[in-house]
Amino acid sequence: MAGSTQSNEESGRIDLTRSATREWIAGTTFAIPYLVTALLFLFGPLAIALYMSVHDWNALAPAQSQFVGLENYRTLVGDPDFWTALRNTVYFVVLTVPPIIVGSLLLALGVNRDVRGKWLLRTIFFSPYVLTVAVVGLLWTEIFNASGLVAYYIGGGNWLTSYDLAMPAIAIATVWWQLAFNFIILLAARQNVSDRLYEAAKLDGASTWRMMRDITIPQMRNPLVFVVIVTFVGSFQVFGQPYIMTDGGPSSSTTTVVLYLYETAFTSRQFGYAAAVGYVLFMILIAISATNYYFLAGDRR
Structure with missing residues (x-):
């Protein structure tokens, strides 16, 4: 046995x-x-x-490229054009990330409520995202030019030729375009939160703000972390909008890091230096993503 x-x-x-x-x-x-x-x-x-x-890269004859070690990175540290581009990028991030995150969250929570025509609202809110960056750039270029809607109703002439207004104009176009993706993600996350939690909270006399703080945000934490990180990374990599709408002008006020990288590589033919710029941006994005995850993920790390 x-x-x-x-x-x-x-x-x-x-x-x-x-x-x-x-x-x-x-x-x-x-x-x-x-x-x-x-x-x-x-x-x-x-x-x-x-x-x-780490090379002075020769794109036509790579075998003839000269090893320069960290020289490209040392040049980058002392390059005022790079720091201008980085400052412009940070300014763009500040202008776009909070409105995109907060706006998409409010839209998701609003559409999730029991209102008539929810399907139509979802379609309207998501529709900008199906457009390509070229279409978005050309569309908003017409809106912001001297004879466009913005100048007609608000004034200011052509925003895209104004040193102070060009970057906010690009930010407005980007927020309008990028809200849709986060909206869909957060709407799906909100629909996965059990209504029983809200019913129990209402029986306890919880206010709308308290239910938002204690139920909605904690239950949607993981999608929110994802949305925040993706939005930060996407905004730091902005390229198409300034390239199409302003070409980095006026006076380099809308030249971002990726646009500067592009011009360095394909206009100045400094491919090795452009690669160094790309790697510095890569490390910045890793640091930002890790920081966001550390502070937002909480005890779920």
């Missing part, structure tokens, strides 16, 4: 091992396409860019 029990235990362990092996093989098989794609289009380019950043 004891021998039979031992045999059954050994057979069970063998079955578990085989099952685990099959799961590992299946998981690995499904992961291989992603790993190959990531290697070719993510980690590979990152490694190549790092290699380029």
Whole structure:
């Protein structure tokens, strides 16, 4: 009897091992396409860019590129144009990130309420996101020019040629365009919050603000963290809007880091230096993402 029990235990362990092996093989098989794609289009380019950043890169004859070590990074530290571009980018982030996050959250909470025509509101709020950056840029260029709607109703002439108004104009266009993506994410998150929590809170006499603070925000924490990080990263990488609407002007007031990188690489042909700029931006984004996650994720870290 004891021998039979031992045999059954050994057979069970063998079955578990085989099952685990099959799961590992299946998981690995499904992961291989992603790993190959990531290697070719993510980690590979990152490694190549790092290699380029320590060379005076010759795009026409890479073999003739000269190794310069950290010279490109030292040049970057003393480059006033880079710091101007970084300052413009931070200004753009300040103008866009809070309105996009707060606005998309308010829209999601508002549409989630029991109002007539919710499907139409969802369609209207999401529709800008289906447009390409080229369409958005050209559309808002017409709105902000001297004969456009903004100048007609508010004044100020052509905002895109004003040193002080050009960046706010680009920010307004971006907020209008990017609200939609976060709106859909947060709407889905709000719909996953159980209504029983709100019913119990109402029985306890909780106010709307208290339910928002103690139920809605905590229950939506993970999607909110995702939205905040993605919005910060996207705003720091802004390129298409200033490129199309102002081409970095007037007087470099809307030149962002990515636009400066583009001009350095494809106008000045300083590919090694442009790669260094890209890596500095990459490290800034990692630091910002880690900081946001640390302070927003809370005890779920």
